[in-house]
Amino acid sequence: MPDPLPSIDPNRRPPMTPRIALVPDQQGRGGRLQRLTEQGEPVGGVLTARDLAAAVAELEAAERPRWVWAAAESAYVPLLAELPDRLGRCHDLRLVEPLLLGHEGRWGAPRSLGAAWARLRGLPVPDDLPEAGAAEAQDSLFAPDRLQLPPGTDPLTAVLAVHAEQQRRLGAFEDAAERSRFRLLVAAESAGALAAAEMAAAGLPWRAEVHDAMLTELLGPRPTVPGTQPARLAELSVRLQQALGSKPFNPDSHTQVLKAFADQGIRLSSTRVWELRGIDHPAAELMIRYKELSRIHSAHGWAWQDAWARGGRFRPEYVVGGVVSGRWASRGGGALQIPRVLRRAVVADPGWRLVVADAAQLEPRVLAALSEDAALARSAAGGDLYQALAATAFHGERDKAKLGLLGAMYGQTSGDIGPLLAILRQRYPVAMGYVEAAARTGEEGGIVRSRLGRSCPPPSDAWLDLTEAAGGEGEQGPRSARARGRFTRNFVIQASAADWALALIAALRRRLAELPDHPHLVFFQHDEVIVHTPAELAEQVVSAVTESAAEASRLVFGPTPVQFPMSTAVVECYADAK
DNA sequence: TTCGCACGCGCC
DNA sequence: AAAGGGCGCGTGCGAA
Incomplete structure (x- = not known):
């Protein structure tokens, strides 16, 4: 019986997409491939590839399969630089496992490939490793094997078994409509893994010189001695002490600030800005200004630029499914909290544009x-x-x-x-x-x-x-x-x-891939996307965004009179989008 | 010295 | 006057 809702499929041929499991070698450029049925049964023999990227690219072009892998971090990220085109679809075991566990009421169970394998085989289930940032993984010559498989276990065997088991659990939903929607969730979450890896690789265009000029204007010149306060902050600090007639105190310390105000007979329950706003004292305004500038300096100042925005790109790491609601989280650089004032530094490359689109009043x-x-x-x-x-x-x-x-x-x-x-x-x-x-x-x-x-x-x-x-x-x-x-x-x-936004991302990255010259997603924040595109394709990207929103609405909610309009802007600079 | 928590604020 | 969901992250500060 056909499902009442279609699954995400670029060629509109649901649901029988060929599946190929992909397992990279522990080192080197090779790996193994195994063709699968929808249910996860192996078809034919294992293909061993010396050059995994070349083999994958060839199969992608010929068959557009759904790639099955343990986790995009280990299977897709290393291939990304060598693939001529993005991959269309995947089934990411590491992301699907917690979706299934959550639905089955087994929340919090370890979710690694090794844990799923252990549950399947009745072995002791290994705890998940703490999440590691990309920088950490790169720094370590001996990065732990995050698959958490017992020693001696063949990763391909585990991938095949866990995938077949996940497909069985997906098929076990009694309600056909519910099953169909959950399959869509699995496809969309997996598409998120592809998009997140690609966005991390592309980076958000970031003009360091613009950022630097803004910092200099607000804070004064970059201190030459690391660790010293920029001039504006130091000045404000002195003026604060004068205004409060107090001994030197650290304006970054809540307790010291509260005490300094209390000495003037002003009792505050916190140092929050809204509370300071209600205080009729010259020091309150200085304190508010200090907090504004100090925040920019510590959260998005020169140190942040050195760490996260080098080489003309801001490269955060997105964590798909990092929030229980399905929103993404990010690791490093506060990618989802770029202050509005700093959007001036996000500028398209020469001859390119940013298509900034957000879903209006989504919730x-x-x-x-x-x-x-x-x-x-x-x-x-x-x-x-x-x-x-x-x-x-x-x-x-x-x-x-x-x-x-x-x-x-x-x-x-x-x-x-x-x-x-x-x-x-x-x-x-x-x-x-x-x-x-x-x-x-x-x-x-x-x-x-x-x-x-x-x-x-x-x-x-x-x-x-x-x-x-x-x-x-x-x-x-x-x-x-x-x-x-x-x-x-x-x-x-x-x-x-978040369901809707994931469907939007999945649809949009597919539509972008159909355009020439690779316009690409460079930012995703809950209900907002930015596409970096050659200028002459900008209007086609806008259309792709609009069509993707309509597709997401149809897929997630079926027939509904509710519209999900996108407000889009074609700009050179992010700050000009609103 | 390291670690975890509270605070406060940035974003949605 | 404060209020009410979800996060990440830098700072201070006391405990270990």
Whole structure:
């Protein structure tokens, strides 16, 4: 019986894509290949390749298979520089294993190839190694074998067995629609592994001289002696001490700052900027300015540039599935937290452009599609969702519509948001009922899942003890129960938005590969992508983005009146995109 | 000296 | 006036 939803497939020939397992040699450039059926049965013999990249490139061109490997870090990254074209599809065992474990309620079980192999064979299951950054792996001549296989185990044998087992578990979903969506999740997560490796290799174009000029303007010239404070910070530090009439103190120390203000009779509960803003004292403004500049210096200053943005590219490392909701995390350089002010340094190469695209109001649209609330879907049928919501329910007051909807998705209860939530509940009972049901499930210790089937973590033992002890007393249950309710309430939306974004990335990288001259993804941040492209292809890239968003919507949500518009900009500099 | 935590702020 | 989901990371600081 055909699945009700198609899987991601460039040639629209689902679902029988040829599969080839790929295992590189421990050293050298060779490796082994094994053709597989969909179920993971070997077909024919093992092919040994002296030049793995050449063999892979040839098979990719001829068959467009789905490559099966233990992990992209070990199987794809080393090949990347030698392949003439990107690979189209893969099944990444290391990423699929935790998706399956989570769905099976075996959250937290070790996820390496070796662990999956051990479970299959009834062997002692090795713990996962702590995550290692790329720099760490490169520095070590004897990088640990991250596959965690028992000594003497043939990696190809383990890859084949674990892959067959994963395919069996995927096929074991009883509900056909659920199975189909989870298969899509597996394909999309694996596509994420390809995209992440490619983006790390490409890097985000970064003009060090622009960055340097900005730092110099804000902070003063780069200190020649490492470890000394830039001039502006040192000046502010002195002026702070004068303003507070205090002995020298370290403005980076919360305790010392609190004490210095307290000596002036100003009692602060923290040194947060919003709290300082309410203080009528010259030192407060100086402190705020100091924190602004100090933050830029320590988080994205010259040291950061030396470490992460050399050779005209910022090269972070993306961690696919690094957040439980399915959002990506990053390791090194704070890739997902580039301050807006520094976007001036992100500049396309000469003759090239940046296509900056973000999904407008993604999360409320996801809520509309998930909950199938017809009234909310009408507001999400295009254009400005908050404005449409305001026109319908908030007398045109957009701010109130936005605040209310965000509050509903995050579980906010306090402040003057109550009346807004009441209006939303009355006008959009289906959508509000959806998030409230998710919250109740969480409060009761249950599990919720994203649209494609990514599971949230179960409550911890400590949480169970706490809520047990509280015995459901109190108006809304104990604090920890309500906190978990907020988490699961948000999880269904954030994780489903991540599902959609992964599908977008998968579709977009496929469409980009069809264009000449390799426009390529260089940045991905939750609901935003940047493509670096030859200028003459920019409009085609914009079309590819728009089409990919429509494809992602169709794949993840099926037929829905909800639109997921992308706002796109073709620019030379990232800072000009908004 | 090293490690882990709290804080605070950057991004979504 | 503060508030409410998810992260990474630099700094200070006390414990080990």
